[in-house]
Amino acid sequence: MKVCKDGFQKEFINDQTDMYTIAFTQNILSGRWKYFILWYLKGHTRRYSDIKAFLGDLSQGSLSKQLRELEKDGVIKRKVYPVVPPKVEYSLTDKGTALMPVLDAMNSFGKTFGEQADIIRE
Amino acid sequence: MKVCKDGFQKEFINDQTDMYTIAFTQNILSGRWKYFILWYLKGHTRRYSDIKAFLGDLSQGSLSKQLRELEKDGVIKRKVYPVVPPKVEYSLTDKGTALMPVLDAMNSFGKTFGEQADIIRE
DNA sequence: CAGAATCCGCCGCGATACTG
DNA sequence: CAGTATCGCGGCGGATTCTG
DSSP states (O other): OOOOTTSSOOOOOSSOHHHHHHHHHHHHHOSSSHHHHHHHHTTOOEEHHHHHHHHOSOOHHHHHHHHHHHHHTTSEEEEEEOOSSOEEEEEEOHHHHTTHHHHHHHHHHHHHHOOHHHHOOO | OOOOTTSSOOOOOSSOHHHHHHHHHHHHHOSSSHHHHHHHHTTOOEEHHHHHHHHOSOOHHHHHHHHHHHHHTTSEEEEEEOOSSOEEEEEEOHHHHTTHHHHHHHHHHHHHHOOHHHHOOO
């Protein structure tokens, strides 16, 4: 069984096609904040500072890393305006938009089964 | 911002309802093998050894842990037969079946955008 | 056959400090 | 404003060992 550089499960490549495709998607979405970033970008173009404000307390380092990974995977687009102070806008690519059904399904599931009592434990 | 015991993002509970529901779902699915276990159980009742064989090389300890978590979250059902040697069968609950649209969406996305060259890096 | 218990390595994430 | 660089910890997952 092959193991990927990034240590994730990419090994289901042969007959088990579904396993491969799910692993592929999971890989793009794996990360502490990626679901939320993508959801927040749904239908909008947002500035770096807006994303940061929306997500609350996460360090700039973490956010930048997540954004870079999403960009590398081709699901978000980064547009830099050569102004001072800097201005950078993020938006979904077509590929990123194609991920929305996944988030919609997760949202729908959570709406049905998620109850506050089950979640907040502190 | 509240932080949960298990260290995951459950803090989006107030106005940002979607964030909460997505976090809720993400939480159930977070884990190295859970997507694959659930997918393998889709429409079938499977024995422990079958799941193990399907997933290939993962340790029994890891598998048991994932299964216990999925059971605790109420998405899979565990049935023990009091025979020797032991026989245990796993299947999806209704709640687990309700997760299938998420996996279907991931599978669909992967089918469209996942290319072998993008995935296998070793 | 289907696990429980234990120990351990790794890396993802956050915190902090610094830059153009 | 929007990053980059570095460091350190915690927790997940894997390996191993032991049971009914």
